[in-house]
Amino acid sequence: GELGLVAVGFSGGQTKEGVDDGPQVLIESGLLTQISEELGYKIHGNQNVQLFKELTPTADPDYRGMKKPLHASAVTREIAKQTYEQSRQGRMVLTLGGDHSIAIGTIAGTAKATRERHNREMAVIWVDAHTDINTPEQSDSGNIHGMPVAFLTGLAKDDNEEYFGWVKDDMRISVKKLVYIGLRSVDIPERKNLREHGIKAFSMFDVDRHGIGRVMEMALAHIGSDTPIHLSFDVDALDPMWAPSTGTPVRGGLTLREGDYICESVHQTGNLVAVDLVEVNPKLVTAEDAGANETIRAGCSLVRCALGETLL
Numbered sequence: 001g002e003l004g005l006v007a008v009g010f011s012g013g014q015t016k017e018g019v020d021d022g023p024q025v026l027i028e029s030g031l032l033t034q035i036s037e038e039l040g041y042k043i044h045g046n047q048n049v050q051l052f053k054e055l056t057p058t059a060d061p062d063y064r065g066m067k068k069p070l071h072a073s074a075v076t077r078e079i080a081k082q083t084y085e086q087s088r089q090g091r092m093v094l095t096l097g098g099d100h101s102i103a104i105g106t107i108a109g110t111a112k113a114t115r116e117r118h119n120r121e122m123a124v125i126w127v128d129a130h131t132d133i134n135t136p137e138q139s140d141s142g143n144i145h146g147m148p149v150a151f152l153t154g155l156a157k158d159d160n161e162e163y164f165g166w167v168k169d170d171m172r173i174s175v176k177k178l179v180y181i182g183l184r185s186v187d188i189p190e191r192k193n194l195r196e197h198g199i200k201a202f203s204m205f206d207v208d209r210h211g212i213g214r215v216m217e218m219a220l221a222h223i224g225s226d227t228p229i230h231l232s233f234d235v236d237a238l239d240p241m242w243a244p245s246t247g248t249p250v251r252g253g254l255t256l257r258e259g260d261y262i263c264e265s266v267h268q269t270g271n272l273v274a275v276d277l278v279e280v281n282p283k284l285v286t287a288e289d290a291g292a293n294e295t296i297r298a299g300c301s302l303v304r305c306a307l308g309e310t311l312l
């Protein structure tokens with residue numbers, strides 16, 4: 001297959017440094033070699049990690065409670081251009097982050113491209129401990145990585161292009177085509193958003209009750225066949241046992257095998273158009289973990305599963 005790579009070292013959607021090193025360590029561990037040599041993909045796009053330093057504004061005051069909004073808006077706008085360009089050519093788009101704010105760009109770009117190519121509304125499977133659906137006004141932290149789904153669904157909007165106003169209707173996704181898996185840390189206003197808009201969500205409670213096999217059946221049935229799927233995978237969906245090196249770990253998460261199963265099931269639909277892997281922070285290491293190796297290995301495994309490595 002043909003794959004469009006977007007490697008983004010961006011950490012401005014939250015406050016811990018190190019997540020900008022995520023894509024570089026994933027690549028250094030051999031992920032791209034595995035994708036091209038073992039999985040047989042031809043890799044297009046910029047093969048280097050993009051840091052977008054030139055997009056750092058001289059001043060970036062809080063706006064509607066958002067921290068560093070100009071920078072995040074400019075970077076995600078550029079990412080959207082790149083994912084749009086790759087997806088438009090029918091390539092599977094792989095984005096390595098970076099914090100989860102970058103999904104504003106990745107999904108905006110692929111949503112627009114799939115509308116043009118398939119004349120269909122794209123679905124998003126958001127695998128995460130968190131829902132990332134705070135509007136700027138609802139957010140307690142002001143961290144934009146807790147807001148991408150609000151901007152992508154239109155729950156949050158802004159008229160000013162410099163403050164995510166560049167996200168237009170054709171770049172948005174429907175709340176009906178959004179499915180969450182792995183949730184266990186959802187803020188009170190976010191719960192209200194899920195309820196009010198009838199958003200499909202499978203928490204860890206649902207994974208325990210039904211098993212991951214049944215959860216994936218239900219998730220994919222909700223989306224429907226013949227629907228392009230963008231998989232946005234926050235590594236913190238995994239239990240910290242498997243992925244400790246991440247900014248906001250929450251105990252009681254998915255096993256690595258459950259995470260891999262999600263990726264395999266989505267691959268198996270044949271409808272996968274894009275994968276994001278985000279929030280790998282190699283600078284955050286726990287006492288039990290000798291380094292970030294476990295998290296990096298887990299991240300590579302998830303990506304390979306989404307690209308079809310393990311299916312016979």
Ligand code: DIR
Nearest residue numbers: 130134141143145146248
């Ligand atoms: C929290 C944490 N809901 C926030 N979000 C995180 O800051 O809005 N997302 N950690 O990944």
Ligand code: MN
Nearest residue numbers: 100128132234
């Ligand atoms: Mn997230």
Ligand code: MN
Nearest residue numbers: 129130234236
């Ligand atoms: Mn998360």
Ligand code: MN
Nearest residue numbers: 267307308311
């Ligand atoms: Mn395949």
